[in-house]
Amino acid sequence: xxxxxxxxxxxxxxxxxxxxINVGGPSTLLPAAFFLEPVRPGYETMTAPVYAFFIEHxxxxxxxxxxxxxxxxxxxxxxxxxxxxxxxxxxxxxxxVDKDVPEKLQEGGVDPATINAVIWSHxxxxxxxxxxxxxxxTELVIxxxxxxxxxxxxxxxxxxxxxxxxxxVTQLSLDNFVLTIGDYDALDYFSDGSLYxxxxxxxxxxxxxxLARVTxxxxxxxxxxxxxxxxxxxxTADLHNxxxxxxxxxESLEDLSVSSRTxxxxxxxxxxxxxxxxxxxxxxxxxxxxxxxSPDILVLIAHDCTVPGVIDEFPESVNDWxxxxxxxxxxxxxxEKDNVVSTRVLTAERSRLRIVTTLLISPLMLDKxxxxxxxxxxxxxxxxxxxxxxxxxxxxxGRRDFTxxxxxxxxxxxxxxxxxxxxxxxxxxxxTIVLGRPYTI
Ligand SMILES: [Zn+2]
Ligand SMILES: [Zn+2]
Numbered sequence: 075x076x077x078x079x080x081x082x083x084x085x086x087x088x089x090x091x092x093x094x095i096n097v098g099g100p101s102t103l104l105p106a107a108f109f110l111e112p113v114r115p116g117y118e119t120m121t122a123p124v125y126a127f128f129i130e131h132x133x134x135x136x137x138x139x140x141x142x143x144x145x146x147x148x149x150x151x152x153x154x155x156x157x158x159x160x161x162x163x164x165x166x167x168x169x170x171v172d173k174d175v176p177e178k179l180q181e182g183g184v185d186p187a188t189i190n191a192v193i194w195s196h197x198x199x200x201x202x203x204x205x206x207x208x209x210x211x212t213e214l215v216i217x218x219x220x221x222x223x224x225x226x227x228x229x230x231x232x233x234x235x236x237x238x239x240x241x242x243v244t245q246l247s248l249d250n251f252v253l254t255i256g257d258y259d260a261l262d263y264f265s266d267g268s269l270y271x272x273x274x275x276x277x278x279x280x281x282x283x284x285l286a287r288v289t290x291x292x293x294x295x296x297x298x299x300x301x302x303x304x305x306x307x308x309x310t311a312d313l314h315n316x317x318x319x320x321x322x323x324x325e326s327l328e329d330l331s332v333s334s335r336t337x338x339x340x341x342x343x344x345x346x347x348x349x350x351x352x353x354x355x356x357x358x359x360x361x362x363x364x365x366x367x368s369p370d371i372l373v374l375i376a377h378d379c380t381v382p383g384v385i386d387e388f389p390e391s392v393n394d395w396x397x398x399x400x401x402x403x404x405x406x407x408x409x410e411k412d413n414v415v416s417t418r419v420l421t422a423e424r425s426r427l428r429i430v431t432t433l434l435i436s437p438l439m440l441d442k443x444x445x446x447x448x449x450x451x452x453x454x455x456x457x458x459x460x461x462x463x464x465x466x467x468x469x470x471x472g473r474r475d476f477t478x479x480x481x482x483x484x485x486x487x488x489x490x491x492x493x494x495x496x497x498x499x500x501x502x503x504x505x506t507i508v509l510g511r512p513y514t515i
Pocket of ligand 1: 299
């Protein structure tokens with residue numbers, strides 16, 4: 075049976091303690107098509123927790139955070155994000171942060187001031203948290219090639235100058251990733267084999283992940299946003315060998331031919347998606363899948379909806395995952411009924427309103443719509459089958475009403491059972507459009 079050593083992980087007795095903090099996530103459903111394909115009929119939406127991780131280096135007591143979830147105060151975001159969140163909220167999309175990471179740390183007996191470094195997997199708002207709640211002694215570590223432009227110097231930036239100033243900021247250099255673990259370029263963070271940083275771009279340039287040794291022979295891989303659904307890395311031939319898929323799942327999903335598949339069921343969407351570079355993201359996902367097949371490595375991405383309720387969370391540690399059998403519970407959980415893309419609420423009762431909510435739930439898709447500060451059009455991806463209809467209904471974005479004139483010549487229809495399109499619409503003040511299927515399907 076292949077061991078972790080076969081992946082090129084140097085042997086070591088040095089370990090780190092890893093604790094998972096569930097920071098809270100979107101209070102509404104996310105459109106699966108933005109994160110994966112193909113979307114299985116009936117599973118067009120998904121939920122997503124937001125995990126951040128507290129890490130303590132056993133030899134030195136040094137404390138790290140890998141990601142911070144989202145900050146609590148919306149007014150603390152740079153204007154570009156505030157504007158985006160206002161639009162999201164008005165469209166029915168919300169992220170709930172009852173307690174942020176510093177509060178959760180405090181509650182669990184960890185003074186945020188004792189955190190030596192925060193490592194950002196990447197610069198998205200659900201990972202960067204609120205650096206101002208950490209003292210200037212807390213270093214910020216970011217990946218190679220991450221865009222470090224900040225507001226106000228760059229007005230449209232999604233990062234704040236105050237995230238960086240007054241503290242040591244270390245942008246890792248690819249030159250330092252001198253190890254190879256699996257197929258990843260890796261960096262030995264504490265120089266003792268307890269914690270490796272893996273170069274994992276694709277979702278965003280500079281995206282990095284962490285491989286922590288939690289016992290001398292077992293590891294936790296903190297995968298950030300390398301992928302958003304475990305079907306994007308499973309199954310693989312090696313995974314089948316180590317973790318055979320339970321018969322009841324195979325029977326219930328005969329059409330997917332899971333037992334004979336040696337490549338993941340899902341992939342990165344080919345069109346506009348959550349992945350900045352789909353090709354590189356796919357390469358990173360393949361590397362992740364190779365490590366995921368190891369019986370000695372537990373993969374925990376930031377938004378795996380099958381994880382809550384299975385693992386122990388902060389202030390408990392995840393170090394004993396292997397003894398506790400979590401990998402056996404988690405490996406095929408993404409195929410359990412109701413977990414395929416996690417929820418099927420839209421199947422039977424698709425009212426127009428519901429579809430509209432779904433359509434507009436992800437304003438990430440509403441891009442290329444601004445000219446300066448003015449909204450001039452919308453690009454929208456639908457999650458519904460081909461026969462999407464357009465109709466005019468009162469609708470409000472922000473505090474303004476608009477009319478959206480669909481320009482059918484500009485609609486691009488994708489191929490496949492679950493079609494999507496990106497459309498451009500001229501916007502005139504005073505009236506509006508609703509996109510959706512008028513009746514239940
Ligand atoms: Zn992200
Ligand atoms: Zn994320």
